Amino acid sequence: MYQLLNGLSLVEVSSFVASPTIGLYCAQFGADVIRVDQIGGGQDFRRWPVNERGDSFSWENLNRAKRSVALDLTKPEGRELLVRLCQQVGTLATNLPAKGFLAHDKLAQGRPDMISVRVMGWPDGAIALDYTANAVVGYPALTGHGDEPVNHSLPAWDFITGAYGAFALLAAVQRRTATGLGGEVRLPLTDIAIGTVANLGRVAEVLYSGHDRPRLGNAVYGTVGRDFVTADGVRVMIVAINERQWQGLLRALDIGAAIAGIETRESVCFAENDGMRYAHRDAIFAVMEAAIAPLSHAELAERLDAQGVTHGPYKTLPQAMEDDRLFTANPMFAQCDSNPSGFAYPAAGAFATIPQMERAPAAPAPLNGQHTEQVLAEKLGLSSGEIARLIDTGIAGVAQ
């Protein structure tokens, strides 16, 4: 938690990963994020992983540092309260449909400078998820070693969309501050996926060459990078990303003569040309394999570090959690004892580190409806009698 966005208030009506991440990142930078959910929790409230009583570890980490308002959104009065709350606050992040009861035009009728940031599937409103957007833009066809498509297990498009959504929200707020104008920022997962493909030059590559690049297994496109196994059985990802690292790699593995042999045999020059190194990667990888096979991981790491070559061992998550720099001594993590699940553990705060500011520890997620009374009074000016009526009639819910 860093206090960068004090004064920014945001209603979030969202589920799963991308849309909640927008609010999470803003909340971790000090914004007041008011998450509004169905009483008892929305469709992502029990999303696995869960504890024995079904409390979601996913939900409670994607919704840290937010406030929670619970309403019955199946009833017109609950929806009307949410619309009023959005209009009062003026800024909304959601993945609800563009033409539903939180349609931007409807909100803007009561709040002309309304800003809505909307995560979508396809631009036309058709549904898509990270997993289907990934399939249709072709990444699984390039991933893995065999002939069949392989999904990434990281929901990468969700997280790219969430971070980009937080960025777009602040950009829209900056424009509103400067001009008084609001608007709806639509973020279709499929546009973010194909746009990212294009930004890597791959659309141009296909149009220029007439075909897609080959599937590379664990090798890196366009440079010298792949996984290798040491004498003690540790698999290590090694990438020589620039000229300095390439020269360092030759020294670290003492393979200068063998690589020069390839250059002579193939009549090529690898210096200052990582594309050429990539084109001859199979021969280079064979030389690297032979040099790495007799080394222990400790020896290999020492040699690569001494020459400034990028490398990292493959770990499982439990192994990663034994690493000081990643987890056990990482100041990004702080013990959180008051999670809704009742389980206490170190929780991640903001990804950024700002040496000039104090990092406040990660705050817990709210209980469903924990701030219903507070927010209805503060933002909508409802009296305690009015709020009691809403609770009694089941329109509003409060934490048990």
Next chain:
Amino acid sequence: MYQLLNGLSLVEVSSFVASPTIGLYCAQFGADVIRVDQIGGGQDFRRWPVNERGDSFSWENLNRAKRSVALDLTKPEGRELLVRLCQQVGTLATNLPAKGFLAHDKLAQGRPDMISVRVMGWPDGAIALDYTANAVVGYPALTGHGDEPVNHSLPAWDFITGAYGAFALLAAVQRRTATGLGGEVRLPLTDIAIGTVANLGRVAEVLYSGHDRPRLGNAVYGTVGRDFVTADGVRVMIVAINERQWQGLLRALDIGAAIAGIETRESVCFAENDGMRYAHRDAIFAVMEAAIAPLSHAELAERLDAQGVTHGPYKTLPQAMEDDRLFTANPMFAQCDSNPSGFAYPAAGAFATIPQMERAPAAPAPLNGQHTEQVLAEKLGLSSGEIARLIDTGIAGVAQ
């Protein structure tokens, strides 16, 4: 291109993917992004994919809509000019080392409210890349079908870091506007990777259960989702992400009775419990396979669409580029004829769509040094004689 960030000016000194993406997203929202490179191009200037003369399609798509200043950064006078430019503009995005000549403290000595956003490998300054950060946090160990780790081919951490970096930059600018204070925002790839793991609840899951989740191949954790092959050989990713979609899936495939059979046999109830559906996924997948095998892709898609179930066929990128919604009729893409490579093709603009604003077409990347004279005059107030001397002495470069 949308004009949301008019008035924001930013110096970018960066290479590869994450750091240039910060500037790209800002430039596509109307910020003035001044990229400063070594004369003739930095270490990513020839990054593959390239055309026949070696111009990078990757570089020219990651650097659209920016201005380019070329300096000899190996010489003290070139570095000093860059430091002055950073201090004059007041905002920097970079992946240069924290302790190098663009160290934040040094910049802040001449510009107390300086903001630096710095993409790093590890928090302690050790090098890491997307591929090594991914290996150390354990995603390859969960990806694919076999026993060996599989890298994702998408550099996901780079893009998450780039989007988060653009967000953090705007957050820091908002704080400076409110308080007059600057600061350095450090973004280590490894923190973003392990922090994202934690935000998905996976750190809590490991601490609670004592072990990691299993490798799932192309199945989705915690719900009903996997790839299936139709009678005409089309592989389709199908996800029933919520209760409504689960009920829709039963109707679409006419498998209600078969699924009820599993519930009876196993004494479980799948309704309102996607975790339970996930736990019994093998039995459910077998029923789905049998129902899908006789259907053509067209039949399957029609049935799933009619019931609102999420699905998407696996495509290669060339196949994706034949899709109207993704590419050929997608207004996010606009023909760009003046790319540095000389190759003309449709280029992606901002990922966001804002119905209330006009989308300007994607702008081209600059030539190396195209704006050197303009920026040195405009930002540093150098005379034309002074600029001519810098060019003559090889300290500054201009586009050929």
